[in-house]
Amino acid sequence: MTNVLAINGSPRKDGNTAVLIRTVLKELEKVGIKTETIQLGGKKIYGCTACMKCFGNRDKKCIIDDDLVNTCIEKMSNADGIIFGSPVYFLDVTSEMKALIDRAGFVSFANGLLFKNKIGNATVAVRRAGASRTADTMLHFFLANEMIVAGLPVIGMGRDIGDVGMDEEGMGRAKNLGETMALLLTHLDRYPLPVQKPAKADERMTKKKK
Numbered sequence: 338m339t340n341v342l343a344i345n346g347s348p349r350k351d352g353n354t355a356v357l358i359r360t361v362l363k364e365l366e367k368v369g370i371k372t373e374t375i376q377l378g379g380k381k382i383y384g385c386t387a388c389m390k391c392f393g394n395r396d397k398k399c400i401i402d403d404d405l406v407n408t409c410i411e412k413m414s415n416a417d418g419i420i421f422g423s424p425v426y427f428l429d430v431t432s433e434m435k436a437l438i439d440r441a442g443f444v445s446f447a448n449g450l451l452f453k454n455k456i457g458n459a460t461v462a463v464r465r466a467g468a469s470r471t472a473d474t475m476l477h478f479f480l481a482n483e484m485i486v487a488g489l490p491v492i493g494m495g496r497d498i499g500d501v502g503m504d505e506e507g508m509g510r511a512k513n514l515g516e517t518m519a520l521l522l523t524h525l526d527r528y529p530l531p532v533q534k535p536a537k538a539d540e541r542m543t544k545k546k547k
């Protein structure tokens with residue numbers, strides 16, 4: 338069954354990011370796509386320590402195993418679509434979301450692009466400034482992983498919990514993204530992409546310098 342995983346990088350579990358994510362997922366559920374949301378924001382999440390063990394082990398895991406990141410990596414690997422959601426914090430994603438990007442990104446590179454050809458996009462909750470840059474941080478994760486980005490990211494405006502519901506344009510964009518992802522995923526379910534050989538694991542990090 339087609340499934341989409343959303344990851345909420347906001348520490349406000351039921352805040353504006355959550356409203357945007359739920360709006361996207363509602364459209365997917367309408368066509369029978371299974372959805373799940375992982376609450377990452379507000380949890381104790383370590384940053385990448387540059388130990389490079391993921392390139393040595395190549396076991397699809399980060400060596401740091403006592404936070405949510407390995408669960409995210411496994412669920413992202415098994416999903417057909419991935420949505421990252423973050424509020425803007427000092428003109429960029431939250432630290433929890435950035436930690437996921439760095440660690441899942443390196444684990445993916447070490448293992449021949451774990452998320453290649455999956456459908457992805459991002460939602461951003463913003464009060465005033467930095468939304469495009471925040472969206473770009475998440476979109477670059479998808480692009481670096483050779484995923485398929487389904488149109489523009491969603492930007493919803495608001496400050497206090499629930500404010501984003503009053504941003505008609507932002508809410509409309511969230512619904513729109515859900516519809517686009519639903520269309521693409523339904524199509525790919527019927528006409529899957531040809532099976533490709535897994536990409537070669539990235540050797541650049543482990544190659545000895547001459």
Ligand SMILES: Cc1cc2nc3c(=O)[nH]c(=O)nc-3n(C[C@H](O)[C@H](O)[C@H](O)COP(=O)(O)O)c2cc1C
Nearest residue numbers: 347352353354424425426427428462464465466496
């Ligand atoms: C630490 C922190 C930094 C923030 N930085 C920005 C910012 O740079 N630009 C902005 O427009 N809003 C900023 N905000 C406001 C949030 O992005 C905004 O309230 C958003 O709707 C919160 O979404 P949430 O309810 O999903 O957490 C910041 C909020 C916090 C707590």
